[in-house]
Amino acid sequence: MNLVCSIEGPIGRITLDHPPxxxxxxxxxxxxxxxxxxxxxxPGLRVVVLxxxxxxxxxxxxxxxxxxxxxxxxxxxxxxxxxRVAAFPLPxxxxxxxxxxxxxxxxxxxxxxxxxxxxxxxxxxEIALGVTAPAACVLLPRRGFPGxxxxxxxxxxxxxxxxxxxxxFVQHVV
Numbered sequence: 803m804n805l806v807c808s809i810e811g812p813i814g815r816i817t818l819d820h821p822p823x824x825x826x827x828x829x830x831x832x833x834x835x836x837x838x839x840x841x842x843x844x845p846g847l848r849v850v851v852l853x854x855x856x857x858x859x860x861x862x863x864x865x866x867x868x869x870x871x872x873x874x875x876x877x878x879x880x881x882x883x884x885x886r887v888a889a890f891p892l893p894x895x896x897x898x899x900x901x902x903x904x905x906x907x908x909x910x911x912x913x914x915x916x917x918x919x920x921x922x923x924x925x926x927x928e929i930a931l932g933v934t935a936p937a938a939c940v941l942l943p944r945r946g947f948p949g950x951x952x953x954x955x956x957x958x959x960x961x962x963x964x965x966x967x968x969x970x971f972v973q974h975v976v
Contacts, residue, residue: 804830806855808836812848814841814892821856827903828876831883836885850890852913853897859922860906877936880905883951884937887912898922898972903960908937911945917964917974925960926973946970 804820806826806947816823816837841850854860867876887894887909896913903923910916918924926935926942934955942951950969954961966972 803833805833805837807840809841809844809847811848814844814847814850816841816850818852818854818860821858823858823861823901824854824856824906825864825908826860826862826880828867828872828879831879834885835886840947842891847892849893849895851895851897853908854899856900856907858900859896859898860909861901862904862906862908862927880908881937884908884912884941891908898924898963904928904935905937908941909936911938911941911971915974916972917968917976918966918972920963920967920975922963922972922975923960924954924963924966925958926954927958927960929956929958940963942971966970 806817806819808815820830841847863880894912894913896916898910899919899922902910902922904927907924907926926938928935938955942954946969950976961969963972963975967975
């Protein structure tokens with residue numbers, strides 16, 4: 803198991819549990835899609851919190867799975883997961899701490915609200931590898947201000963939680 807799913811009253815919680823960096827493997831993404839489908843069927847649920855164990859929310863997708871032959875499956879599965887979080891019929895709150903990079907940031911952006919710890923950092927470092935972040939190219943400008951969104955995508959430089967809040971990507975810093 804790469805994640806833990808629990809329900810407490812009206813609150814569903816999906817916790818990434820693949821420390822230390824909570825890398826988004828194909829297996830973890832499949833578990834996440836399954837957990838979302840299960841929670842969608844639960845009567846009385848009012849909100850889902852997406853969180854993570856360990857020091858970091860997620861450092862993104864598994865780089866090894868970005869290589870042939872698995873990349874042909876990884877990208878569609880990743881995009882399907884992002885779409886399922888974004889289309890979830892109840893509010894989804896991403897509770898972010900530590901590093902939230904690449905696919906991890908894209909996953910958090912698919913939530914309705916991002917609440918970040920003061921020490922959280924956000925970034926889309928894919929550009930350093932000569933590629934763009936597919937979901938971030940759509941989600942960043944929708945979530946935040948166009949200038950900071952473009953800067954994140956074009957430079958790969960990380961943002962502090964306060965910087966992410968100032969750019970409109972994060973709603974609350976705690």
